[in-house]
Amino acid sequence: MRTQDDTKAAGQPARLGQVATPSLVLDLPTLDRNIVRMADRCRELGVGLRPHVKTPKSLPVAARLAAAGAAGFTVSTLQEAEYLAEAGYGDIFYAVPIDPHKVARAAKLVEAGVALSLLTDSLAAARATAHAARECGAVLTLWVEIDVDHYRTGIEPSHPDFEALVRFIATDPSLRFAGLMSYGGASYNCPDTQSAAALTESHRRALVETARWLEAKGIDCPGLSFGSTPAVLHAHNLTGVTEARCGVYTFQDLFQAGIGACAQTDIALTVLTTVIGANPDLNRLTIDAGGLALSKDRSTQGRSFDAGFGLVCDEEGAILQGLHVATVSQELGLVTSMDGSPLAFEQFPIGGRLRILPNHADMTAAAYEDYWVVAGGDRIVDRWARTNRW
Amino acid sequence: MRTQDDTKAAGQPARLGQVATPSLVLDLPTLDRNIVRMADRCRELGVGLRPHVKTPKSLPVAARLAAAGAAGFTVSTLQEAEYLAEAGYGDIFYAVPIDPHKVARAAKLVEAGVALSLLTDSLAAARATAHAARECGAVLTLWVEIDVDHYRTGIEPSHPDFEALVRFIATDPSLRFAGLMSYGGASYNCPDTQSAAALTESHRRALVETARWLEAKGIDCPGLSFGSTPAVLHAHNLTGVTEARCGVYTFQDLFQAGIGACAQTDIALTVLTTVIGANPDLNRLTIDAGGLALSKDRSTQGRSFDAGFGLVCDEEGAILQGLHVATVSQELGLVTSMDGSPLAFEQFPIGGRLRILPNHADMTAAAYEDYWVVAGGDRIVDRWARTNRW
Numbered sequence: 001m002r003t004q005d006d007t008k009a010a011g012q013p014a015r016l017g018q019v020a021t022p023s024l025v026l027d028l029p030t031l032d033r034n035i036v037r038m039a040d041r042c043r044e045l046g047v048g049l050r051p052h053v054k055t056p057k058s059l060p061v062a063a064r065l066a067a068a069g070a071a072g073f074t075v076s077t078l079q080e081a082e083y084l085a086e087a088g089y090g091d092i093f094y095a096v097p098i099d100p101h102k103v104a105r106a107a108k109l110v111e112a113g114v115a116l117s118l119l120t121d122s123l124a125a126a127r128a129t130a131h132a133a134r135e136c137g138a139v140l141t142l143w144v145e146i147d148v149d150h151y152r153t154g155i156e157p158s159h160p161d162f163e164a165l166v167r168f169i170a171t172d173p174s175l176r177f178a179g180l181m182s183y184g185g186a187s188y189n190c191p192d193t194q195s196a197a198a199l200t201e202s203h204r205r206a207l208v209e210t211a212r213w214l215e216a217k218g219i220d221c222p223g224l225s226f227g228s229t230p231a232v233l234h235a236h237n238l239t240g241v242t243e244a245r246c247g248v249y250t251f252q253d254l255f256q257a258g259i260g261a262c263a264q265t266d267i268a269l270t271v272l273t274t275v276i277g278a279n280p281d282l283n284r285l286t287i288d289a290g291g292l293a294l295s296k297d298r299s300t301q302g303r304s305f306d307a308g309f310g311l312v313c314d315e316e317g318a319i320l321q322g323l324h325v326a327t328v329s330q331e332l333g334l335v336t337s338m339d340g341s342p343l344a345f346e347q348f349p350i351g352g353r354l355r356i357l358p359n360h361a362d363m364t365a366a367a368y369e370d371y372w373v374v375a376g377g378d379r380i381v382d383r384w385a386r387t388n389r390w
Numbered sequence: 391m392r393t394q395d396d397t398k399a400a401g402q403p404a405r406l407g408q409v410a411t412p413s414l415v416l417d418l419p420t421l422d423r424n425i426v427r428m429a430d431r432c433r434e435l436g437v438g439l440r441p442h443v444k445t446p447k448s449l450p451v452a453a454r455l456a457a458a459g460a461a462g463f464t465v466s467t468l469q470e471a472e473y474l475a476e477a478g479y480g481d482i483f484y485a486v487p488i489d490p491h492k493v494a495r496a497a498k499l500v501e502a503g504v505a506l507s508l509l510t511d512s513l514a515a516a517r518a519t520a521h522a523a524r525e526c527g528a529v530l531t532l533w534v535e536i537d538v539d540h541y542r543t544g545i546e547p548s549h550p551d552f553e554a555l556v557r558f559i560a561t562d563p564s565l566r567f568a569g570l571m572s573y574g575g576a577s578y579n580c581p582d583t584q585s586a587a588a589l590t591e592s593h594r595r596a597l598v599e600t601a602r603w604l605e606a607k608g609i610d611c612p613g614l615s616f617g618s619t620p621a622v623l624h625a626h627n628l629t630g631v632t633e634a635r636c637g638v639y640t641f642q643d644l645f646q647a648g649i650g651a652c653a654q655t656d657i658a659l660t661v662l663t664t665v666i667g668a669n670p671d672l673n674r675l676t677i678d679a680g681g682l683a684l685s686k687d688r689s690t691q692g693r694s695f696d697a698g699f700g701l702v703c704d705e706e707g708a709i710l711q712g713l714h715v716a717t718v719s720q721e722l723g724l725v726t727s728m729d730g731s732p733l734a735f736e737q738f739p740i741g742g743r744l745r746i747l748p749n750h751a752d753m754t755a756a757a758y759e760d761y762w763v764v765a766g767g768d769r770i771v772d773r774w775a776r777t778n779r780w
Contacts, residue, residue, distance in 0.1 A: 021489070021491070096722060153669075286543050330466055389757070390410065
């Protein structure tokens with residue numbers, strides 16, 4: 001039997017069987033297919049693609065996204081922005097409403113020559129940001145998020161402060177107005193691709209019409225930025241939108257497969273785990289991937305495609321139909337059949353390996369510092385680092 | 391305004407207001423109170439306490455647990471075991487059924503002089519472990535987990551393999567039989583402290599009676615190890631049990647408070663976050679702590695004490711009654727009132743700080759590499775490292 005120790009001593013292992021568990025596995029052909037698919041989709045729609053690296057948080061993935069024509073990157077933390085900037089990427093959108101405390105750190109990136117875009121959705125935050133920018137002698141580029149679906153953040157264009165907010169950014173000497181952005185989070189809840197397309201169209205219109213309204217008031221609105229993987233995949237028309245921000249499409253996951261944004265076989269990310277117990281009386285296997293290794297994300301809960309804490313594949317990545325991770329403790333998962341039918345225990349010896357498809361790729365990947373990259377099946381071709389935390 | 395940059399430049403900040411967000415905060419007086427409370431409890435019960443460090447994963451916490459009389463430590467990963475061993479702790483129980491692939495790594499600790507206990511719950515795993523131990527010339531100490539409540543892992547004493555399993559371990563030259571252990575996970579689901587005490591008593595009996603049965607068969611059973619924070623806190627009698635394994639009691643959390651294992655004011659762990667948005671029309675605040683900063687743990691879901699993704703405190707740690715984190719995205723949380731009453735928005739300016747009590751301390755802490763340690767309120771007295779991953 002190969003042990004974890006071999007892995008450490010022998011440099012890069014050739015097969016997943018030699019890798020310590022739990023580990024994160026990234027299937028390269030699937031990743032590349034997902035990257036090309038979205039790049040083609042955005043070209044068809046005539047919109048720039050600014051991939052969100054909050055999902056992969058990995059330079060080799062960023063390099064592949066850039067090679068496929070990315071118009072800059074989107075990030076969810078300044079940590080990601082610094083990581084990309086150090087590698088020479090110069091066009092970054094930090095798409096979370098800016099905390100004024102973080103302005104000094106952001107300004108350092110601007111000073112270093114990065115075209116950094118920041119985001120706001122209120123006059124109070126924009127004023128605090130301008131104040132902080134002035135204190136460190138920076139001029140910061142700000143987008144305004146408009147709220148299109150009450151899903152998360154953003155200011156409604158009908159809000160009494162909206163025009164004053166844009167005008168403040170457009171005229172304050174420490175700020176530069178970049179345009180309007182929205183995030184179509186409600187597209188995650190559309191029952192079918194048709195309703196997702198209809199919702200996306202209403203979001204597109206909100207952006208375009210708000211920009212026209214501003215232009216009629218004499219405020220130029222150079223950028224219109226639009227987000228969410230399912231929204232862009234299902235859009236029929238993004239006329240007027242200058243860039244799409246999507247992230248999870250690179251890896252995909254069971255939630256995205258459930259809402260029709262991909263097939264389960266498009267999921268590039270799995271967690272490699274070892275069978276450490278079998279209990280035929282209770283019809284379940286124990287695996288060494290629990291709540292930390294898989295994440296506690298239960299976004300598929302209550303949906304027709306509820307996958308527990310993940311669906312189960314063999315070591316080569318082929319889906320074992322009808323199995324799921326039913327419960328997790330911190331370091332343990334219990335695998336059983338979804339319909340109660342007896343497991344074929346002889347297929348799952350102690351020490352055997354499985355791979356778990358994640359509910360939500362972003363949350364699962366966050367527990368790991370790197371990816372074992374496989375070229376289909378269990379053949380390892382590389383190991384890629386991630387950046388984590390803030 | 392103080393910025394993150396000040397924090398980095400000036401060494402240790404004096405107040406939480408100077409710390410970048412999101413960050414993990416540990417309240418030292420509360421931690422110490424929790425440690426003493428459980429140590430006293432175990433002394434009263436006449437049982438040794440082997441604290442589970444899977445919750446804190448931090449040497450300064452381990453030192454405090456040791457000072458309070460810990461009879462060794464429990465760990466959930468070999469990474470934790472190595473981390474403790476490097477610091478000189480020599481008595482460690484890795485309380486997850488051993489994966490035979492991990493034996494070589496475990497054997498290195500034994501070689502280095504650590505009294506390392508491993509766990510198994512099947513004959514197949516015990517045989518594979520013996521085989522792997524032989525290959526690296528080690529003699530490994532094994533406990534057998536008995537299943538007392540079908541909660542997770544363990545073998546039922548009535549199982550046809552049970553006696554053969556214990557006998558195999560007791561006689562194999564590469565293995566040493568340490569005793570029986572159980573984990574009373576079902577105690578998490580007890581509606582009140584009385585039923586938790588009754589369940590604990592049934593678990594204690596299962597351990598003691600199984601040990602007697604083995605002794606009648608001529609197999610000496612030196613240790614009887616028993617787990618879960620609520621089980622031990624509510625136990626009336628642990629006669630015969632040699633050691634208690636508990637972890638979450640060090641930090642406590644909203645789940646433990648909900649099931650009556652502590653008060654909300656006993657929770658030592660919070661996530662420091664910044665208000666980055668306010669939307670009076672939708673009656674919610676945006677904070678920079680989302681699913682990664684708080685974890686996606688929803689263990690309070692469906693309970694009378696459902697806390698969303700966490701309850702809300704002010705910067706000094708005082709609970710703001712009636713508020714919770716209702717939803718999270720990767721890097722954003724939305725705070726609102728639990729009963730729909732309007733928030734006092736003037737109390738929550740952009741850039742203001744809040745602290746979030748976690749549903750499940752273990753899962754929340756895992757996203758961070760260190761703790762800001764406060765001595766009550768927001769006064770920082772130290773910064774403690776954690777170990778993470780596998």
